[in-house]
Amino acid sequence: MTARPRLKTSAMIASIAAEGQATTSAPFGHALVEAAKRDERIVGMTADLGKYTDLHIFGQQFPERYYQMGMAEQLLMSAGAGMAREGFVPFLTTYSVFASRRAYDFICMAIAEERLNVKIVSALPGLTTGYGPSHQATEDIAIFRGMPNLTIIDPCDALDIEQAVDAMVEFDGPVYMRLLRGKVPRVLDRFPDYQFKIGKAQRLMAGEDALIIASxxxxMRAVEAADELAEQGIKVSVLHCPTIKPLDTQTIVDEVRQHTGKPVFVAENHTVVGGLGEAVGALLMREGVCAEFHQIGLPDEFLDAGALPTLHDRYGISTREVVSKVAGIVARKS
Structure with a gap:
């Protein structure tokens, strides 16, 4: 009897790239290798997830600087803190759910309170896996936004990740970065002036009918939606906000004021509770900026398991759903 070929795809490692879209394989792992060639302080540490966070690329190049801590996220964080105290720059990888839910107190007490130079890089943020609530970190930003001293990065694509790695090495202090892994789309190449900077939001597209602030x-969805909406005669600005904390308050306020009287959307791969949307909403209230404010994000509930395209449509974060929501609200105001 001939054995059936083993399938090589799964909801766990499904790509968010559309068919035919340009991608880069394992941008984090390769960028960290290049950074480590220049900086001998860099070490890689993981909690049994090197292959699924692309850190195995680093481990293959620098086996003597690669530490496999086993299925013990609390130990990973504490050991990373020890490495930082000895002058190393540790990059720690796990899944976002394990970093935020399981290892929170260790990050808080061992790393953030001491302002140690530890970089936590976590895969499967938000709805980037179909494996259900045990692996969907829909609330990680909400959990970490309240932690003092912790910088939070939510990169858009392969270019963002590559540039963010170098920025994190240069930055002295604890960082939490949400990781897109595997075959990661390349979105920002079409914007030649773009350069990732910690704490800086940047306008990618300009349009007078609406503003989308996204991370x-x-x-990527906002850029795709803006292209489709342009074909309908709706011109949308897109402001990319890759750093959630510290927030680029001045740029956000300036962009919203330029769209006075027009709808403002905040789009995020995160629950609408406690993430970028609420951070922007609170900022606008503090600054006395009036705006017709809308959130595009995941609902405040445990999400279903399933195929990612289906789930993205169901929970309103697919390009199609973004186009529908923006077009509907713009049309209502016309």
């Missing part, structure tokens, strides 16, 4: 993979 992470939702910046």
């Amino acid at each position: 992470g993979l939702m910046t």
Whole structure:
């Protein structure tokens, strides 16, 4: 009897790239290798997830600087803190759910309170896996936004990740970065002036009918939606906000004021509770900026398991759903 070929795809490692879209394989792993060639302080540490966070690329190049801590996220964080105290720059990888839910107190007490130079890079943020609530970190930003001293990065694509790695090495202090892994889309190449900077939001597209402020993979969705909306005669600005904390308050306020009287959307791959949307909403209230404010994000509930395209449609973060929501609200105001 001939054995059936083993399938090589799964909801766990499904790509968010559209068919035919340009991608880069394992941009984080390769960028960290290049950074480590220049900086001998860099070490890589993981909690049994090197292959699924692309850190195995680093481990293959620098086996003597690669530490496999086993299925013990609390130990990973504590050991990373020890490495930082000895002058190393440790990059720690796990899944976002394990970093935020399981290892929170160790990050807080061992790393953030001491302001140690530890970089936590976590895969499967938000709805980037179909494996259900045990692996969907829909609330990680909400959990970490309240932690003092912790910088939070939510990159959009392969270019963002590559540039963010170098920025994290240069930055002295604890960082949490949400990781898109595997075959990661290249979205920002079409914007030649773009350069990732910690704490800086940047306008990618200009339009007078609406403003979308976005982070992470939702910046990709916003750009795609803006292209489709332009074909309908709706011109949309897109502001990419890859750093959630510290927030680029001045740029955000300036962009919203330029769209006075027009709808403002915040799009994020995260629950609408406690993430970028609420951070922007609170900022606008503090600054006395009036705006017709809308959130595009995941609902405040445990999400279903399933195929990612289906789930993205169901929970409103696919390009199609973004186009529908923006077009509907713009049309209502016309």
